[in-house]
Every structure is written in C-alpha cells, then in structure tokens.
Amino acid sequence: MPAVVGLGCAQLTVCVGASGVRKLQDVVIYKDERFYCSFPSVVRRPDGELLVAFRRAPDRRRFGAASYTHTDPNSYLVLVRSRDEGKTWSETPELIYANPFGGSQDPCMVQLSDHSILCATYGWAMMNNVSRDRLPNVGWTGNFAFLGGSILRSQDGGRTWQRPIIPPHVPGDATLDIFGNPLPAANRGAMCEGKDRRLYWVVIGKMTSKPDHTATHLLISADKGNTWKYGCLVAGDNKIVFNETSLYETPKDELVAFMRTGNFDDHTAIARSKNHGLSFEKWVDAGFQGHPHHAVRLPDKRVLLVYGYRHPPFGVRARVLDAECTNAASAEETILRDDGGNGDLGYPWAAALPKNRAIVVYYFNSGDGTRYIGATVLEIERNRGLRGIRG
Secondary structure, eight states: OOOBOOEEEEOOOOOBGGGTEEEEEEEEEEBOTTEEEEEEEEEEOTTSOEEEEEEEEEOGGGGTOSSOOSOOTTOEEEEEEESSTTSSOOSSOEEEEOOTTSEEEEEEEEEOTTSOEEEEEEEEEEOTTOOGGGSTTBOEETTEEEEEEEEEEESSTTSSOOOOBOOOOOTTOOOBOTTSSBOOOOOSSOOEEOTTSOEEEEEEEEOSSOTTSEEEEEEEESSTTSSOEEEEEEEOOSSOEEEEEEEEEOTTSOEEEEEEEESSTTEEEEEEESSTTSOOOOOEEEEEEOEEEEEEEOTTSOEEEEEEEOSSSOEEEEEEEOTTOOOTTTSOEEEEEOOOSSSSOEEEEEEEETTTEEEEEEEEOSTTOOOEEEEEEEEEOOOGGGTTOOO
C-alpha cells in the first residue's frame, strides 16, 4: 500500500480560557501500513519550508510478530517536507541516516542561527546469540545493546548530512558501548542555542550511587556542536528517574529543562539554571502528568509547551506558559488529541507558524493500528497585554 500523506480533517473548537488556543486541523503527515513510524521532530526553515524527521522501521506485526517494538535493526531516520505550512507533505521520505551497526532512534532536530540543522540521535544494536557476559557494562533492552548518541549536521536544509559527531560520555557513568569504549552521551529531547551562541544539551547518565537509575546532565558546545564539554548535573534522585528532556532559554537567559520522570506517577519535572548552565536549581514537580516535552516561543514571547499523554484518554496535550516558564503548574491544559488507541503515541514537537499559528507533530495510532506521523495545527491568540511585542 502506498504511503498516505497530507490528509487533513478540520476540527474547530472554541478558544480555551486565557490561553486563547484554537484547534484548527489534524493532519496525517506520513502513514504507511508497512512501517512503524514514530518519534518526530520539526523545524521551520527561513523560507517557510517545514521539515519533519522521524524514525521509520518495518511493522513486524505484518510478519507475525505478537506486538510492536521500539528497537529494530532496520529503523532508519527519514524526513518529509511541506511548503504550504503543513497542509501537504512530500510523499517519499528522504533518508537522513542509517546506522551501520544497528537501528537509529529519535531524530531530534534544532536549527541554528546560521540556518544549519543539527540532528541528535542514538541507536540500538541487535546482538542475537551474543552472551551478555562478553559485553560487560553495556546497556541492554532485550537482545539489543545500546550504542549511545551521535549528532548529524546539514548545511543545505536537510538535503545532505555530514558524518556523525560523537559526543563525550557522561562523567561517572561506567556504561560502555559494544566496542568497549565509554558510551557516547545521548537523550531524547530538544537542545537549544543560547543568545551567547553556545549550544546547551541535556543528556542522561547512570547514577554511580544507583546504576539502575538515570540522572540528567548538561553538555555545552561553543563551536556549534562539533565538540562538547560537561556542564553540570541537572537533576538526580535515588528514588526518581530522570530522562527525556527538552531545554528552553527564556528572554531573561534562564535555561529551563522539562523532564520526563520514572517512579513519580509520570509527573513532569522542571529544573532551572539562572547562570548559563553553571548549575541548576533543585528540580520541582510541575504538578501534571505527561511526557516527553517540547517548548517553542510564540510571537508574544509566551511559550507553547506540548507533551504526550499516555493515560486514558490517550493523546497529546499542551499548555501556554508565560515568557519565563514560571506558571507550568497553573497554566491551563489544552487537549489536542484524546482519541488515541493506546499509550504508544505522542512524543510531540512544535514549530511556530505565521499568523499566530503553530504546528504540533507527533506519532499516533487509532485502535492499535498503524503508527503514523500526524500533526495538529493551532491558532493561539496573542496575549492582549503584549500586543506590541514582536517575535
């Protein structure tokens, strides 16, 4: 069956309270019943073109597998394009990267001030008939060994990609890759480029005091991602696990980390740095469920925070935060989708569009069917008290 792209169905709603969010349309970006598609990210190019990157792997259920899986030796990173603000999309995905040693995961794109694009990713290697005793200190899930992270760069709008940049390992994490080297740092989520033109990236590392737990750490690059240095601990706890994190810089130059947690009833956690990543304040409970997150600045300087919701009713949700992201707990929650078939969905990523609109991309399923890449287009009224501010 050929891929289905660019199908839309308008679903209008009333504005939601003070946030002024109006849902305009749900769109199918890419769907092919032969493939399991997931974990997207989106950037808007200077000329208005939208790029959506995602992981595509064979849907093994088509071949008799009992269920879906998030690890696959044939999972590749691909992208599609839209030149009409997300109404229609290119039909044939373009290859970003195929890891020669395993499946690639979670292409997390960021567009830099020089208009180049970085794409952070990580991988899993299938190790059938390999004893774990032969690979000590390697991270495992089933029969897949963790390869760690890498970063790809494009200088031509995603047409071509340079060879992977291998980030350093997280200090104190004794995990090795399959070749016996210190594991390159990795995570799912958005890094950010600060006003100082440095790149800030929150990655995960196993805790020395509790190796089955992960904490989050900050890496910093002063040369647009070519090399990285360790910054500081972002969040760690002997009971609570911290992992997938998106980072956002506020107008006051504060770094805000929106973190997925484990052993914490799926509550969002937030940590903040007020000194350009020298240290982070103690993390706080945001007071709501959902993961993982992405934050994007709106024209009036407020922040659209989007996140998956893997509880009934399954779907995608959002909040509009103040410019400094101080009201996450009290900001009104907007339900973007609540018609998902189960919890295997979400991982939203957003981009601002002209005319006070935004597009939120995610992966989705209906009735446990084909996993596809979809989007919701929103209109967000400007904050009336900030009408004179331009984005």
